[in-house]
Amino acid sequence: MNLFRISSLIGIASNLGLTLFFLFWMKKKHSSLKWFVGFTFSATVWHFGAFVFAACPKAAYNLAFWGWKIAYMGAFFSVAFFFHFIICHLELKRQWIVALVYLFATFFSFFTWYDSSRYFLGDMHFVFDSFYWIDALKYKNPLFFIFYISFFWIVLGYGFFLLLKALKRASGTEHRKLKYLIVAVSIGWIGTNPLFLPAFRFEVYPYSNFLVALYPLFVAYVVIRHKVMDIEVVIKKTLIFTGLFAVAFGVFSGVAYLGSIWFENVIENRWIALVPSVLAIVVILRPLENFLRDITDKFLFQKKYDYKHLIKTFTEEVLTVIEFHDLVHTTVNKLTEILKLDNAMLFLYNEDGEQYQLAAAVLPKDSGKVVTALDENGAIAAYMRKRRKFFLLNGVRQQKFPPPETMKELQKLETALIIPLIVHNDNMIGVLSLGKKKSDEEFTQDDIDVLLPLAKTLSIAMSNATLFKELSKAQARAAQREKMAVIGTLSAGINHEICNPLGIARGQCEMFLLNMAEGVYKGKTQKELLAKAQEIMMKVIHETDRATLITRKLSSFAKPATGEIMDDISLGKEVKVVISLLEHDLKLENIVIKKEIPENLPNISADRKQLQEIFFNIIRNAVQSIKGSGEIFIRLSSNGKKVYVEIEDTGVGISKSELDQIFDPFFTTKDPGKGTGLGLYIVKQIIEKNNGKISVQSELKKGTTFLLTFDAI
């Protein structure tokens, strides 16, 4: 047995094995995989031919020559198929070149079978005392052989060149994959060339056929390990099958072996031992299969699990966040965490700065200079706006590449996948840049299929959050306007409290002067007059104080709340201030406010003005719910740890279905266009900002009770 024959046998085994493996498991006809199978099959043919001529003794000249013809065919077609595989993998459109290559391969293959072809092929000579080898120089006509070698060099060289070209543009995992493929081509190259030498009578033993034999194994390793092709299903099934087989076989042999000893000794029939082993296998097979599937899913194909997790997290945790700042940060954090990314950045459009500003980011610790904004018309933003869809940097499968400047900028960002965030189909509100996965795996089509709808949903959620932010602002402004309007309509109360004191003060003074002038005080002593004057001045002071007080209350109430000044607040005092502003008007509307405000309630920490606004709004709501006459009870109480404010009205009440919604944003029972003051959603938010809680109970036609709870200090 010579070494060349051994290398051929290995070649047959490895290539045939691979061919069968791929053929058997290949469910989805992945285009490049198809050509790879063609390649391994052709390589099998080469090795088969080689084995045949290498096995022939000197006497079997004809059979050896037949082997050579087979080997030639295999060699031509392996080159053609491998070339096709490269073209397909790079998704290049070089169909006519591929066709040409196949044409040449077919032509040369059949040419060798032409009866007098040996005059072109050259004859064979017996080399190394072991086997026949082609002798290209026999008829001094090495033309065919030169064609043959040229075919190898040109086709593989061109494939090599295409791979190198793609390598230049690729980065990350795709770069690595291509590197492996280039190494593979090089091995094929290195393995093949020495085989030509004996044909030119250089006595170099064709050891390199070992390289050729093992070369498909190397390519297969690259294909599987680096997922050059999506053959996860193949690997998964193989693993499960192997596991099942191993366990089943193990159990079978174990039980059978142990059983045989036992049964032989006891009932002298070792075959009975097969029964329990078969039973054992039947029982454990199904759960074992499930277990193995779970294991492989979880450890090898964590993605599916991650998708579920990702979608769940997004729908339940992220997209429900209505506060903008939280939304963007949660998004970026969760994406990084679940997809296990190196980095992630979210840029959002800022109209003022005319740029996309970094709104949230997760960056590796050693990251250098961080890009904090993308210029609106800069290389990336302009490209993404024009492109309108995601761009996968590592993919060489892109048909079109961005301008080199954009590419450079994207690489600076350390982006692996960049997704434009588009709302209403026209407005690019932001850009989501995802870095490479920590595992160095590439973003697959599956990843993108999940990420794109998420990005779309995210855009909508952000757009909603923006609108909501604006709405909150508008609502706060509306609340302020409403407050001013309400102050205007408080005319009776305000005028009463201002005009009356002024009128009385003026009247008292005028009366004194008129009384003096008209002799009403005739006959009064100086002392009596002075006492009279004193009495009047006291009244004037009292009345002007009254007017001053109401003006102070008013101007303080009219100022917008900032929500930033936390003071020690006596709830009782603030409730009284609000009641005093409303009381007179309410009296005129036949609404009586009954208050129970105990002395010595603990203070709370809150923004005074915001608290006043809350009470004002809740009491106003109560007033509006009362048709005709009614009562509003305001009760304050405390258990030392908490301070409670109960505001109860005898109004129309709220139905059960509405009660569930009254704290929802945008909910109102009032007619459109009616002044709504602060929505109860905002009231709730303000209360929560002031470390309080609000709850409500209501019964139709009986009334509504709001309970506010604050932490005592």
Next chain:
Amino acid sequence: MVRELGATTRKDNMRNLRILSVDDEKNFTELLKQYFEPRGYDVDVSFDGDSALELLTRKKYDVVLLDLKMVGINGDELMRRSKELYPDMGFIFITAYCDSGKTKERLMKEGVYAYVEKPIASLKHLENLVNQAAGVNV
């Protein structure tokens, strides 16, 4: 002095004019009482519409000085009801309620003698209005 003369003239020649002041602002009714009584008017006060109506059913007044917005019966309602009793009684509204003159216009059409906005500019002027409303030549 003319003013003093005016005051005494009526005192001498005629019965005192009877005024009813209706206002929920007690200090204000007190001021009117203090002003008018020394000048020969009989002044009754009432702090809401209901009690005013009760007083009116018992006794006729020459002039009623009343507020517009009050707890219970409002000023205009009070006027309408008292006019059923005494169609020729004079009404002067003294009120802090302001709505760009619409209410004033409406009330004037309903036969109100005068509509005075708080804070009142002059007690003297009010006295003149009271006299005119009562049909007294000053």
